[in-house]
Amino acid sequence: MFDSIPFWQRTLTVMVCAAACLLPLAVRAEDETPKRVTYDDHIKSLLRAKCFSCHNADDRKGELDLSSYAATREGGASGEVVVPGDSLNSLLFALVAHTDEPAMPPESPKLAEDSIELIKAWVDGGALENAGSRVARAEPVGLPPELTATPTDAPKSAPMPPRLSLQPLVHTERADVVRALAVSPWSPLLAVAAPKQVLLFHTESLQLLGVLPFPEGMPEVLRFSRNGAVLLAGGGRGGLAGHTVAWNVTTGERLVQLGDELDTVLAADISADHALVALGGPKRVVRVFSADDGRQMYEMRKHVEWIYDVRFSPDAALLASADRSGAVRVSEAWTGDEYLALKGHEPGRVSLAWRADSNLLASCGADGAVRFWEMEKGEQVAKWDAHQGGATSLAFTSDGRLVTCGKDGTTKLWSGQGKLLRTFETLADEPLRTVYCEQSGRVLTGNFVGEVIAWDATSGDRKGRLTNNPPTLQSRVEASQQRLHELQTLIAALAREQRVAEDTAAAAAELAKRHEQLDDAQRRADAARTVARLVERDRDRLDGEIGRIEARVRRLETGLPNLQEAVRRADRSVRELGGDEEVRRLEQQLRTLARRRQGQLNGAKAQLADRQAKRRALQPEIAKAEAELAAASAALETLRAEFEPYRQEVERRQAALAAARASLAAAEAQLEEAEAEVVRWQEELAFARLPTAQE
Amino acid sequence: MNHRLDNANLHILPSAWRWALAVVLTGVLASAGDARGETNRGGPADNAHRIASLVIYPGEIHLTHAGAQQPLVVQATREDGVTLDVTDRVELHVENGQLAHLANATLFADQDGDTRLVARLAGRVAHAAVRIRDTHQPRDLSFRNDVIPVLSKVGCSSGACHGASRGKDGFNLSLLGYDPAGDHFRLTREISGRRINLALPRESLLLEKATGNVPHTGGRLLASGDPHYRMLEAWLREGAPNDAETAAQVDSIKLYPPAAVLEGAGSRQRLRVLATYSDGTRRDVTTLTRFETSNEFAAELDAELDEGAVVRAKGHGEAFLTAHFDVHSVGMRVLTLPADLEFAWPEVPEHNFIDTHVFNKLKKLRIAPSELASDAVFLRRVMLDLCGRLPTADEHRSFVADESSTKRAALIDELLESPEFHDLWVMKWSELLQMRTGPKITKKALMRYYNWLRDQIEGDVPVDRMVYELVAASGGTFAHAPTNFYQSEPEIAKTAENTAQLFLGIRLQCAQCHNHVFDRWTMDDYYGYAAFFARVGRKPGEDPRETVIFNRPAGEMKHPVDKRKMPPRFLGGELADIGEEDRRVVLARWMTAAENPYFARHMANLVWAHFFGQGIVEPVDDVRVSNPPVNPELLDALAARFVEHDFRLKELVRDICNSRTYQLSALPNETNATDEHNFARAKLRRLPAAVMLDVINQVTETTSKFKDVEEGGRAVEIPDGATTNYFLVTFGRSARETVCTCETRREPNLSQALHLINGATVHHKIRQGKVVRRMLEDNKSPAEVAEALYVRCLGRAPTERERTAIDDELAAAEKPREVLHDVFWALLNSQEFLFNH
Known part of the structure; x- marks a missing residue:
C-alpha cells in the first residue's frame, strides 16, 4: 500500500509523526513533575509567590486562606477548592487553568504551564500534605534546655563562637547597607548583617570570627539574648517571605526557625528568659511565639503601620513595639494585652531601647529627638534633640549611658540625663545602626556603604574599620599569596639595591682623605691668620705709639719757644728787679722747667725716630703675612668648593644605603607575617570546605 | 488517520492532513500579515x-x-x-x-x-x-533622563499607583516624575535597604515587584529581559547614582511623522519620538513615551511592541495623537479614510473665508456639507442666536416672501442693531465673570458691575479693552465696577486659574500640584503665572460695604517643592519686565495684545461656540496640546479677523452668520452622518434655559417676574446668578459659581421632560396668555388658529398629517379652545420647539 503513496505524502507523514512524538519530550525535558507532589514541599512555595498576597490568614479574599494545608482544604466562600483526585472539578485548578471564572491570579498573566501542571498533579495525586508519614514539625523546635537554665545572669564564661568557617556565602561588587548590628552583652562579639549571612567579628581585634549562613534572604534585625548565648536574626525576602532564626552562639548551630511572614521581618527580639520570640514587619502585625515549642502565642494587631522595632524589657515582663507612624506601644509580654500607648514621634523610623532596670524605655525617631518614657503611666520624662534630620538608632550601656547615631552623620554618647558626653567623628556616609560593646569599651556604628567603624568610647579615637562584605576565602588566599609574592620580589630587589649601595665604602674612604686635606688647609689658613694678626697688632701698636709721640713732640715744640721766651723775660725781670728773691726763684724755676722740657722734647724725638724705624722694619713682614694669608685662604676655598658637593653625594649614597638596609629589614620582618597569612587563609579555606563546617 | 490513501481520495484530504496543512498555512499567513505590513496592496495604479x-x-x-x-x-x-x-x-x-x-x-x-x-x-x-x-564618548546613565522616564512609562509613578499623593503602602513617587530629586531620595534612602539593594541589584524590591517575582498589587510591569529592566539594573549596578547639578534637561521632543492620512482599515504608520537635550545630545525615546489617541474609532495606537509605537486606522474620521515625554507634549493629526472611497466634492459656493477653511477640511475628510437651510429654518435659527426670541408671524411671512438675494445678509445686519442682541452677550459674559451676589459681593456692587458690563456690550467696546480693564482693575468696588472681578475669588492661585481659563481658554488647575499630565504646563509655569496676582490687596473702603482692590508693594509666589520665589512669567513666554508697575497691568497688556497666541483665538472660539453649539476647540475653555482645534486654519483666520476688526464683537458675528457653514441645514447626508466635529451640518442645540423661558413667554404672551428686572423684562436680563426659579434651575441655567463654561447644562434629563409635560409653567402660561381665546375672538377658525400657533412656535405651517390629525380632534371636540390649548401644549413640548435647529 505504501508504494502507492507519492513520495511527498510519505515524507510529510513521517515528519508530522516524528514531530508529534518528539513534542512531549521537548515539553517535558526541562522539568520533571516530581513523582509525589505535596503541599509542604511543592505547592506552598508556588502559592506563596502568586496567591498568598490575597489568600492569606489576614486578608482571606473570597474567605479563602491558602497559607496552610488545613485552611486550603477548608476552602472559602465557594466551598471546597480542592477535591482530592479530581483536578478538573477542583476550583483551585480550574481557576488557575482559566477553565472557569474568575481567572486567577486576577489582572495578572496566567501562571506558567508547569506551575499549573504541578497543581494538577498534586490534586490528582490526592492532595497530599507532605511526603511520607512524617508529622509536620516532629523535631523539637525549642531551645535546648541548658540554654534556658539561668538566662538572666552573667554566664560563667563569655560565650564566644567556636571555630567557624570564614567563607562568606556571597561576596558582592558593592557592599550592602548595614541593616543590623548587635553586640553580645558579655563577650567582645559583634554580629553584622550582610546579604544572605550574618557575620561575627571580634570587637577588639576587628577580625572576622565566623559566617552564619542566612540563605533565606537579607537579615534585617539581629539580637543577642540577654546572656549572650543565643543570637536571633530576623529577615527574609522583601515583599515575599520572612521569619526568624536563632543560633547557639557557642556552637554556631542553628537552633530554631520561627515565623512565616508574607513579607520580610524588620523587627524581632528574644525575651531574657529565652521563652518568647517576637517579630514584626510590613504586615503590621506583631506575632509572639513560644521558643520552647514554636507555637504562636498571640498576635498584636494594634499597629496601623509597618513594625520597625520590637523589644522585650530586660525583665521579660513587657514588650515594646514601634511602627512607621511614630506610634510606640507597650504590651504585656506574655499575653499581648495592651499596657501603654506612647505618642510623640513623627512618622518615620522609630528605634527602641530599654534601660537595664526595665523602668525606662528610650525611643528615637525621624524628628531627631530621643525620648524617655517611664513605665508606670507612660509619660514622657525626657526629650532632647539628638540629631538633625533624624535619629536612626540608639542603645543603652550597662551603666545607663546612651549611644545614638543619626542623619547628621554623627554618633553621639550621652549621659543618662541627656547631657552630651562625646561626639564621634562624622562619617562620610549616613550612619544607620550603632551599638556599644561593654567588653571592649567601644562604640561601633554601621553605615550606608557597608562599613562598621569602631571608636574607643572614652577617648573618641577611631580604633578601626570593618566591612560587611568580606572577601571570599579564595580571594583572601590569592591576595595573601599575591602579597607574599610581592614581598619576596621586593626583598630580592632590595637586596640587589643594597649591594649596589655598598659601593659607597670606597667613596667614604676617599671622603675621609679629602676631609684631612681640608683640615690641613684649614690649619694653614688659621696659622696664617694668627701670624697676620700678630703682625697687625704690632703695627697698630707702633702706629699708636708713633702717633702719641708725635703729638707730644708737636705740643712740646709749640709750647717750648714760649717757655724760653718766658725764661728770657724772667731773666730780664730779675736783672731789672734785682734782689727780688721771689722773682729770682721764679726765674730759676722757669729756667729749670725749660731745660726739662727741652730734655723731654729731645727724648721724645729720639723715641719717635726709634719707633719709626721699627715701623718701617715691620712693613715687609706685614706684606709677607698678608700674602701668606691670602694664599692659604684661597687654597682653603678651592678645597671647600670641591669638597661640599662630593660630601653631599656621599651623604646621599649613605642615606640610600641606610634606607635600603632599613627597607630590607622591614620587608624581611613582614615576610614572616605574610607567610603566616597565607597559611592562615589556606587553613580557613580547608576548614570551610569540611562538611561539618557548613551549616 | 484511518482514511486510506489512494488516488481516488487524493483530492479530499483526510483530517490529519488538513490539520497539518492548516498549521503550515497559518504560519505562512501570519508571517505575511505582520508588522512589516503592506499598507496598500495593489490597487489601481492610477494617477x-x-x-x-x-x-x-x-x-x-x-x-x-x-x-x-x-x-x-x-x-x-x-x-x-x-x-x-x-x-x-x-x-x-x-x-x-x-x-x-x-x-x-x-x-x-x-x-x-x-x-x-x-x-x-x-x-x-x-x-x-x-x-x-x-x-x-559614551552616554552616561542619568537618573533624571533614564530612570524617571522608565518609571513614568511603565506606570510606577502614575496617579493610580505610587504617583498618587499618598503613594501606595508608604512608597510615594512624584506624579510622572515632577520631583526627580525627591524621587531619588525616596528610592534610595528613605528606607535604607528596602527598595533597592546595591549589593545584589536584581534582588532590589524595585525590580522584584515590577517583574511580579514577589506579589505586587500593581501587577507585572516588566519582564527581566526588557530593555527598561536592563537599564534599571544597570543604574543599580552603578550604585544608583543621582544626577549632577549639570545633568542635561530635555529641551524639546519631535514626533515623526508630523501627520498621516491613512487609507483603509488596518493600514499602519509607525511613530518615533526624538528628544533633544540641553547638552546637544539626541535620543530616540519612543519606548519611553506615553501615547494617546483622541478618537479610538478613527485610529488606535499600538504601543505594546518592544520597538516602538504604531497607529492603525479603523473607521473613517480623524484622530489627534498626543505623545508625552518628560514635560513635553506634541501631537499629530491622523486622517483615516476608508479604502476605495468614492467621493466627489459638490459644487457649493463659499460665502466667505470661514467657508473656505471649513470646506478645505471637509474635502480632506471626503465629507460633503449638508444642504443650505431653508429660509424659515434660517430665520428662526438666526433670530434665536442673535436675539434670543422667535420670529413673529409677520416677520416670518415677510422674510419668506422676500425675493431679494441678499435678504439673509440684510436680516443679519438688522438683528445686530437690535437691543436684544446685546442682552444675549451680556448674559454670556455675566456667566463667565461669575456675576452673582455672594459673601463678598453685595447687591449694590453687583448691580454696578452688571451695568458696567451692559455699557461695555451696548457700547460695542472692543473685547480686548474690556478684558484689560477687568484684569488691571484697581479701586473701590462701587466706584470702579470692574474691580468686582477680583471679588469672586480671594485666593491668588485660584484667581490665576480663573483668568487663564476665562480669557485664554487654558485650564492650569492640574499644574498646581504636579506637572500637567496631558499638556505642556509645568508647576514652574503655574506658579510663574500666578505670581502676577501675588500682590492683589483688598481693604475696606470708606463705605463699609465697599472693598478697595489695590496693588500691594510686596508679595511673592513660592514654588511648593523647593520654596523659591517665582518671578512673574507670561504663560508659554518670557519673564515679565515689571519695573514699578502693577503686575496685573503688565499681564493685562500681554494678554490683550494682538500677538498674544491665546487671547484672540479663545475669544473667537467662544463666539463661534455660541453659534455652533461647540467650539473649534471643544470644550471651549480647555485648550491644550492634546485637545487641538479641529480646524486650526479656521481658528487662526477667525482670530486674525477678530484682531483686524479691533476685537469688535459685532463684526465677527456678522462674518460668522453670513457664512454658508452657519446657514447649513441640520439634516445629515450620507457622507457626513457620522461626523460630529467638522461643521458639515448644523447641530441640534437645546435652547439655553433663559432663552427657553423667554421664548415660552413670548409665544404665550405672558411674562415672568424676576428680581432686579423691570416688569416685562426677559430672563436673559437677570443680572444676578443667585436669582433663579425652578424652571431655570431645571433647565440648567448657570449659577455662575465658577468660570467654567460647563456650568451651563444643556443635557436633557427627566425633570425637564416632566416639568414641561406636567409642570405649572407651560400649562399656566397657555391659559394665562389667553392667546387662543384672543385668536378665536378675532374670528379665526380653529384650523387657522392651529396654523397660527404652528407658525408662532415652529416657524412653519403644519404638515398634511399634522393638519389632518388636528382637524380630526377639532371635529370630535366640543370646545375647540381646549383642543387648541392641547395643540399649543403639544407644540411647547415638542423637540422642534425646544431645540434650535
Missing part, C-alpha cells in the same frame, strides 16, 4: 495613487554619542494626499558607509563625520543629512 513625494524622518540626523542609533521613518505621500509608511519597502543607503550602517531601518553610528542618507522608491528620492560626533 491619484502615484507617489508624489518621499520624506525621511528625521530630516537631519544627529548621532551624538557612542552607540547612538536613530530608528527611521520614511513616509511617502500620494498624489491624492494619502500617506504611506514605506520604511520597510524603500531602498536605504548611507553615502559614506564608514561612518554609519543600517540595520532594521535604524541608523547606527560608527565613526565621527558628516554624510547623507538616501532613500529611493518608485522613482522618488529623499535625503537626510547625517551628522555623527563623539562616537568615542
Whole structure:
C-alpha cells in the first residue's frame, strides 16, 4: 500500500509523526513533575509567590486562606477548592487553568504551564500534605534546655563562637547597607548583617570570627539574648517571605526557625528568659511565639503601620513595639494585652531601647529627638534633640549611658540625663545602626556603604574599620599569596639595591682623605691668620705709639719757644728787679722747667725716630703675612668648593644605603607575617570546605 | 488517520492532513500579515495613487554619542494626499558607509563625520543629512533622563499607583516624575535597604515587584529581559547614582511623522519620538513615551511592541495623537479614510473665508456639507442666536416672501442693531465673570458691575479693552465696577486659574500640584503665572460695604517643592519686565495684545461656540496640546479677523452668520452622518434655559417676574446668578459659581421632560396668555388658529398629517379652545420647539 503513496505524502507523514512524538519530550525535558507532589514541599512555595498576597490568614479574599494545608482544604466562600483526585472539578485548578471564572491570579498573566501542571498533579495525586508519614514539625523546635537554665545572669564564661568557617556565602561588587548590628552583652562579639549571612567579628581585634549562613534572604534585625548565648536574626525576602532564626552562639548551630511572614521581618527580639520570640514587619502585625515549642502565642494587631522595632524589657515582663507612624506601644509580654500607648514621634523610623532596670524605655525617631518614657503611666520624662534630620538608632550601656547615631552623620554618647558626653567623628556616609560593646569599651556604628567603624568610647579615637562584605576565602588566599609574592620580589630587589649601595665604602674612604686635606688647609689658613694678626697688632701698636709721640713732640715744640721766651723775660725781670728773691726763684724755676722740657722734647724725638724705624722694619713682614694669608685662604676655598658637593653625594649614597638596609629589614620582618597569612587563609579555606563546617 | 490513501481520495484530504496543512498555512499567513505590513496592496495604479513625494524622518540626523542609533521613518505621500509608511519597502543607503550602517531601518553610528542618507522608491528620492560626533564618548546613565522616564512609562509613578499623593503602602513617587530629586531620595534612602539593594541589584524590591517575582498589587510591569529592566539594573549596578547639578534637561521632543492620512482599515504608520537635550545630545525615546489617541474609532495606537509605537486606522474620521515625554507634549493629526472611497466634492459656493477653511477640511475628510437651510429654518435659527426670541408671524411671512438675494445678509445686519442682541452677550459674559451676589459681593456692587458690563456690550467696546480693564482693575468696588472681578475669588492661585481659563481658554488647575499630565504646563509655569496676582490687596473702603482692590508693594509666589520665589512669567513666554508697575497691568497688556497666541483665538472660539453649539476647540475653555482645534486654519483666520476688526464683537458675528457653514441645514447626508466635529451640518442645540423661558413667554404672551428686572423684562436680563426659579434651575441655567463654561447644562434629563409635560409653567402660561381665546375672538377658525400657533412656535405651517390629525380632534371636540390649548401644549413640548435647529 505504501508504494502507492507519492513520495511527498510519505515524507510529510513521517515528519508530522516524528514531530508529534518528539513534542512531549521537548515539553517535558526541562522539568520533571516530581513523582509525589505535596503541599509542604511543592505547592506552598508556588502559592506563596502568586496567591498568598490575597489568600492569606489576614486578608482571606473570597474567605479563602491558602497559607496552610488545613485552611486550603477548608476552602472559602465557594466551598471546597480542592477535591482530592479530581483536578478538573477542583476550583483551585480550574481557576488557575482559566477553565472557569474568575481567572486567577486576577489582572495578572496566567501562571506558567508547569506551575499549573504541578497543581494538577498534586490534586490528582490526592492532595497530599507532605511526603511520607512524617508529622509536620516532629523535631523539637525549642531551645535546648541548658540554654534556658539561668538566662538572666552573667554566664560563667563569655560565650564566644567556636571555630567557624570564614567563607562568606556571597561576596558582592558593592557592599550592602548595614541593616543590623548587635553586640553580645558579655563577650567582645559583634554580629553584622550582610546579604544572605550574618557575620561575627571580634570587637577588639576587628577580625572576622565566623559566617552564619542566612540563605533565606537579607537579615534585617539581629539580637543577642540577654546572656549572650543565643543570637536571633530576623529577615527574609522583601515583599515575599520572612521569619526568624536563632543560633547557639557557642556552637554556631542553628537552633530554631520561627515565623512565616508574607513579607520580610524588620523587627524581632528574644525575651531574657529565652521563652518568647517576637517579630514584626510590613504586615503590621506583631506575632509572639513560644521558643520552647514554636507555637504562636498571640498576635498584636494594634499597629496601623509597618513594625520597625520590637523589644522585650530586660525583665521579660513587657514588650515594646514601634511602627512607621511614630506610634510606640507597650504590651504585656506574655499575653499581648495592651499596657501603654506612647505618642510623640513623627512618622518615620522609630528605634527602641530599654534601660537595664526595665523602668525606662528610650525611643528615637525621624524628628531627631530621643525620648524617655517611664513605665508606670507612660509619660514622657525626657526629650532632647539628638540629631538633625533624624535619629536612626540608639542603645543603652550597662551603666545607663546612651549611644545614638543619626542623619547628621554623627554618633553621639550621652549621659543618662541627656547631657552630651562625646561626639564621634562624622562619617562620610549616613550612619544607620550603632551599638556599644561593654567588653571592649567601644562604640561601633554601621553605615550606608557597608562599613562598621569602631571608636574607643572614652577617648573618641577611631580604633578601626570593618566591612560587611568580606572577601571570599579564595580571594583572601590569592591576595595573601599575591602579597607574599610581592614581598619576596621586593626583598630580592632590595637586596640587589643594597649591594649596589655598598659601593659607597670606597667613596667614604676617599671622603675621609679629602676631609684631612681640608683640615690641613684649614690649619694653614688659621696659622696664617694668627701670624697676620700678630703682625697687625704690632703695627697698630707702633702706629699708636708713633702717633702719641708725635703729638707730644708737636705740643712740646709749640709750647717750648714760649717757655724760653718766658725764661728770657724772667731773666730780664730779675736783672731789672734785682734782689727780688721771689722773682729770682721764679726765674730759676722757669729756667729749670725749660731745660726739662727741652730734655723731654729731645727724648721724645729720639723715641719717635726709634719707633719709626721699627715701623718701617715691620712693613715687609706685614706684606709677607698678608700674602701668606691670602694664599692659604684661597687654597682653603678651592678645597671647600670641591669638597661640599662630593660630601653631599656621599651623604646621599649613605642615606640610600641606610634606607635600603632599613627597607630590607622591614620587608624581611613582614615576610614572616605574610607567610603566616597565607597559611592562615589556606587553613580557613580547608576548614570551610569540611562538611561539618557548613551549616 | 484511518482514511486510506489512494488516488481516488487524493483530492479530499483526510483530517490529519488538513490539520497539518492548516498549521503550515497559518504560519505562512501570519508571517505575511505582520508588522512589516503592506499598507496598500495593489490597487489601481492610477494617477491619484502615484507617489508624489518621499520624506525621511528625521530630516537631519544627529548621532551624538557612542552607540547612538536613530530608528527611521520614511513616509511617502500620494498624489491624492494619502500617506504611506514605506520604511520597510524603500531602498536605504548611507553615502559614506564608514561612518554609519543600517540595520532594521535604524541608523547606527560608527565613526565621527558628516554624510547623507538616501532613500529611493518608485522613482522618488529623499535625503537626510547625517551628522555623527563623539562616537568615542559614551552616554552616561542619568537618573533624571533614564530612570524617571522608565518609571513614568511603565506606570510606577502614575496617579493610580505610587504617583498618587499618598503613594501606595508608604512608597510615594512624584506624579510622572515632577520631583526627580525627591524621587531619588525616596528610592534610595528613605528606607535604607528596602527598595533597592546595591549589593545584589536584581534582588532590589524595585525590580522584584515590577517583574511580579514577589506579589505586587500593581501587577507585572516588566519582564527581566526588557530593555527598561536592563537599564534599571544597570543604574543599580552603578550604585544608583543621582544626577549632577549639570545633568542635561530635555529641551524639546519631535514626533515623526508630523501627520498621516491613512487609507483603509488596518493600514499602519509607525511613530518615533526624538528628544533633544540641553547638552546637544539626541535620543530616540519612543519606548519611553506615553501615547494617546483622541478618537479610538478613527485610529488606535499600538504601543505594546518592544520597538516602538504604531497607529492603525479603523473607521473613517480623524484622530489627534498626543505623545508625552518628560514635560513635553506634541501631537499629530491622523486622517483615516476608508479604502476605495468614492467621493466627489459638490459644487457649493463659499460665502466667505470661514467657508473656505471649513470646506478645505471637509474635502480632506471626503465629507460633503449638508444642504443650505431653508429660509424659515434660517430665520428662526438666526433670530434665536442673535436675539434670543422667535420670529413673529409677520416677520416670518415677510422674510419668506422676500425675493431679494441678499435678504439673509440684510436680516443679519438688522438683528445686530437690535437691543436684544446685546442682552444675549451680556448674559454670556455675566456667566463667565461669575456675576452673582455672594459673601463678598453685595447687591449694590453687583448691580454696578452688571451695568458696567451692559455699557461695555451696548457700547460695542472692543473685547480686548474690556478684558484689560477687568484684569488691571484697581479701586473701590462701587466706584470702579470692574474691580468686582477680583471679588469672586480671594485666593491668588485660584484667581490665576480663573483668568487663564476665562480669557485664554487654558485650564492650569492640574499644574498646581504636579506637572500637567496631558499638556505642556509645568508647576514652574503655574506658579510663574500666578505670581502676577501675588500682590492683589483688598481693604475696606470708606463705605463699609465697599472693598478697595489695590496693588500691594510686596508679595511673592513660592514654588511648593523647593520654596523659591517665582518671578512673574507670561504663560508659554518670557519673564515679565515689571519695573514699578502693577503686575496685573503688565499681564493685562500681554494678554490683550494682538500677538498674544491665546487671547484672540479663545475669544473667537467662544463666539463661534455660541453659534455652533461647540467650539473649534471643544470644550471651549480647555485648550491644550492634546485637545487641538479641529480646524486650526479656521481658528487662526477667525482670530486674525477678530484682531483686524479691533476685537469688535459685532463684526465677527456678522462674518460668522453670513457664512454658508452657519446657514447649513441640520439634516445629515450620507457622507457626513457620522461626523460630529467638522461643521458639515448644523447641530441640534437645546435652547439655553433663559432663552427657553423667554421664548415660552413670548409665544404665550405672558411674562415672568424676576428680581432686579423691570416688569416685562426677559430672563436673559437677570443680572444676578443667585436669582433663579425652578424652571431655570431645571433647565440648567448657570449659577455662575465658577468660570467654567460647563456650568451651563444643556443635557436633557427627566425633570425637564416632566416639568414641561406636567409642570405649572407651560400649562399656566397657555391659559394665562389667553392667546387662543384672543385668536378665536378675532374670528379665526380653529384650523387657522392651529396654523397660527404652528407658525408662532415652529416657524412653519403644519404638515398634511399634522393638519389632518388636528382637524380630526377639532371635529370630535366640543370646545375647540381646549383642543387648541392641547395643540399649543403639544407644540411647547415638542423637540422642534425646544431645540434650535
